[in-house]
Amino acid sequence: MIGGFTAPPTGTDFGERMLNKVLSQSIRHLFSQCESVDVAIRCSPSSKLLQGSVDNFKMSGSRLVIRKDFFVESMSFETDAVSIDFGSVLSGKVRLRQPTQAIAQVVLTEDGINQAFTAELVQKRLQNIDTPELTNLSGGEPVSFTDINLQLLPDSRIKIFAKAELPNGTIPISLLATLAVERRRRISFQNPQFNADAVLEEVRGVSKVLTMAFAEILDNMVDLDRFDLDGVTMRINRLETQGKQLIFSGYAQIEHFPGSK
Template identity: 85%
Template sequence: MLQLSETTFGTKDRMIGGFTAPPTGTDFGERMLNKVVSQSIRHLFSQSESVDVSIRCSPSSKLLQGSIDNFKMNGRSLVIRKDFWVKEMSFETDAVSIDFSSVLGGKIRLRQPTQAIAQVVLTEEGINHAFSSELVKKRLLNIDTPELTNLSGGEPVSFTDVNLQLLPDSKIQIFAKTELPNGTVPISLTATLAVERRRRISFQQPQFNEAVVPEELRGISRVMTLAFAEILDNMVDLDRFDLDGVTMRINRLETQGKTLVFSGYAQIEHFPGNG
């Protein structure tokens, strides 16, 4: 088995800290493959604490024909697109067929797509950080749909200060504020997370939490809370967050304490950065 490990605390320009290989019997092709895999994996992330990759190929001579039994990746404290924090990500591929001549050129080119089982772990803190990212904020600010502007005197509506709490049994609680022309209205809801079509996170059975809202604001808060729930329900689609050459699909999700765990698979069309 070939192994490489990479540890860093900087940006992706500093990500490749080094790799380890078996002490004996490591030929040029194995060393080259280790190097190219490490360079490819780094393109997935803006930043990382550690990424470990192990490649299984027995006998190793199969590399010359471009045949790899599988490879595994385990990463910790990863950042995707500078704003999306991932506590852990791992995947293990099926058999992989590569064009070995591409390795000699510093790239890995797949002869055909391959699949991998995958798991992603997010923290409550990381999810809340994502709500402050530009990609998410632009979907929550200055919303001018007829349903909302009819309630705000024709002015756009914004949702700010979003704070999500993970609860048992795949439930979540969200607190936020609605910015209206005549002031700020607090909103709060609980909902159950579910997966639709293996790629969309659905916020099901939203319930308004009136206890945390002043009595005089509960009427408008209830309406805005349910409108916010509908926006969330149409916002989290994995196709918007695909990694380079890797399409993620979810089979199940569950809350585990202050983490949200996704299990599914990845379709790898090409290695990152190899187009």
């Protein structure tokens, strides 16, 4: 469903209310599911809207799903000045005359991150891995990583428990690492450490090798370009953990809105 529109300020005309509604509908189509999407437009004086000039708009959404499998607790952005084709609004679309940027924040939960590990897109990167390092441990057979559980820790640290499926059995693995941002688009798992205390002593040797191989796979897996929304490119300036939440702050480059090209 779409949340209620932010009440327009006194003197805002019908065109601004229409743009508010069309923007809300367009943004909603960026997501597979959403609990709420709210948009607030600032345009002063409101007559500028007829020339397609908007001072900025703010969007906030909660409990969103991207590409059917990736749960986002909340997402918000606030744009720079926006130039639109007002005629497109009359036909139920929002067409930008030029791209615009927005300050953005994305909040993920620990549960949402763990749900993402079960997504088909992610599973493909974790199943039937046949690197020499792993096949040396498995008698030449591919190795798969399953039952992944991530815990968020203070100071952008994480702890991961998982299982490595080998032909002759299952080996538990456990990893400690620090999350960081590289090139504003890639999430890096830095300073990975084998968490020996979480693994039985008799399998620690092979578990350590598997854990460090798993860490390398993770470090090359999370690239925001694989999760871009239609017409919106996200870039991250910083991340931090707060309790059971992982918070990204950065910006969005908005080229177009869904259905407006």
